[in-house]
Amino acid sequence: GAGVSQSPSNKVTEKGKDVELRCDPISGHTALYWYRQSLGQGLEFLIYFQGNSAPDKSGLPSDRFSAERTGGSVSTLTIQRTQQEDSAVYLCASSPTLSYNEQFFGPGTRLTVL
Amino acid sequence: AQSVTQLDSQVPVFEEAPVELRCNYSSSVSVYLFWYVQYPNQGLQLLLKYLSGSTLVKGINGFEAEFNKSQTSFHLRKPSVHISDTAEYFCAVGYTGFQKLVFGTGTRLLVSP
Numbered sequence: 001g002a003g004v005s006q007s008p009s010n011k012v013t014e015k016g017k018d019v020e021l022r023c024d025p026i027s028g029h030t031a032l033y034w035y036r037q038s039l040g041q042g043l044e045f046l047i048y049f050q051g052n053s054a055p056d057k058s059g060l061p062s063d064r065f066s067a068e069r070t071g072g073s074v075s076t077l078t079i080q081r082t083q084q085e086d087s088a089v090y091l092c093a094s095s096p097t098l099s100y101n102e103q104f105f106g107p108g109t110r111l112t113v114l
Numbered sequence: 115a116q117s118v119t120q121l122d123s124q125v126p127v128f129e130e131a132p133v134e135l136r137c138n139y140s141s142s143v144s145v146y147l148f149w150y151v152q153y154p155n156q157g158l159q160l161l162l163k164y165l166s167g168s169t170l171v172k173g174i175n176g177f178e179a180e181f182n183k184s185q186t187s188f189h190l191r192k193p194s195v196h197i198s199d200t201a202e203y204f205c206a207v208g209y210t211g212f213q214k215l216v217f218g219t220g221t222r223l224l225v226s227p
Contacts, residue, residue, distance in 0.1 A: 004157075033214065042118070042204060043158075043217040056213060091157065102148070103215060105158040 002026065004106035006092050012112045013082055021077040021109045025094030032075050033095075033103060034067060038088040046090075049075060082113045116140055118207050120218035127225055129197055135190040135221045137205030146208035147188040148215065149179055153201045161203070164188065175199070200225045 005024045013019050025032050034046040045059040049069040060066070064082075069075040079086055089110050093103040117140045127133050139145065146165050150158040162173025169181040179190045188205060202222050206215040 031213070035217075040219070042120075042219040043206075043215075045214040045216070048213050050213075059214070093158075102160045102163060104160075105150075107157040 004092055004094055004104050006090075006106040006109050008109060009107065010110045010112075012114065014114050015084060016081055018078065018080045019082055019111065021079075021090050021111070023075045023077070023092030023094075023106060025073065025075070025092070026104055027073075029094035029096050029104070030072065031095045031097060031103075032069060033093040034075070034077050035091045035093065036061075036088045037091055037108070043091065046077070079111075082111075084113050087111055087113045116207070116209050116212070116216045118205055118216050118218040120203075120205055120221050122221050123219070124222045124224065127195055127223065129225055129227050130194045132193050133191065133195050133199075133223065135203050135205075135223065137188045137190065137218060139186050139188065139205075139207045139216075141186050144210040146210075147179075147181060148206040148208070149173065149177070149188070149190050150204045150206060151201050152204065152220075158204065161190070195223070195225050197225050197227065199223055 007022045032049040035043040037043050047057050047067050051072045052069050064080045067077045089108040091108045093105045095103045119138045148163045149161040151161050152158050161177050162171045164171045164181045172178045177192050202220045204220045205218040208215050
């Protein structure tokens with residue numbers, strides 16, 4: 001079956017511009033997670049959704065970052081007024097429930113801010 | 115604070131040799147442990163997981179890991195590596211009461227002929 005998909009796969013933008021990153025989770029998965037992977041770093045948690053609500057936004061680095069999920073499916077991560085330090089690979093994952101089971105990861109979106 | 119430590123950023127090894135990738139985590143009453151692998155230009159794939167039960171966990175591609183509560187460790191092992199095992203390996207921990215996974219910084223396994 002289809003896995004987690006993310007678009008675009010690569011995004012190059014200029015400092016100060018807004019960007020939107022999209023995640024399509026596996027059908028039927030209620031939990032959705034966003035992580036950021038910077039060069040030489042591990043994965044940094046950003047936010048997770050249970051259905052359309054986001055109980056934990058603690059990982060969002062600043063108020064320039066926001067995310068939403070509609071219809072319990074697709075999620076969009078928005079970064080406003082991008083900065084060079086936002087350059088990273090943004091990974092989305094989904095899991096069937098909020099129990100401690102495997103998170104299935106998408107291929108990521110590589111964001112480069114010039 | 116919740117943290118995961120992978121002390122080795124890079125592990126070079128010859129083909130068919132054994133390998134151990136180390137992972138230690140900050141102590142907690144109850145944890146759930148995972149190893150993920152990331153091949154070049156690909157997403158993360160689950161190798162194995164420990165949720166409860168036997169402390170020796172077997173995963174895909176011949177990998178296994180052992181949960182050691184007293185040492186707060188979850189080291190990954192393989193008795194004989196292949197060239198195709200060259201990849202980045204991430205240890206991740208889930209802490210009871212928190213839905214997110216806390217990841218280590220990764221260990222790059224380099225297998226040479």
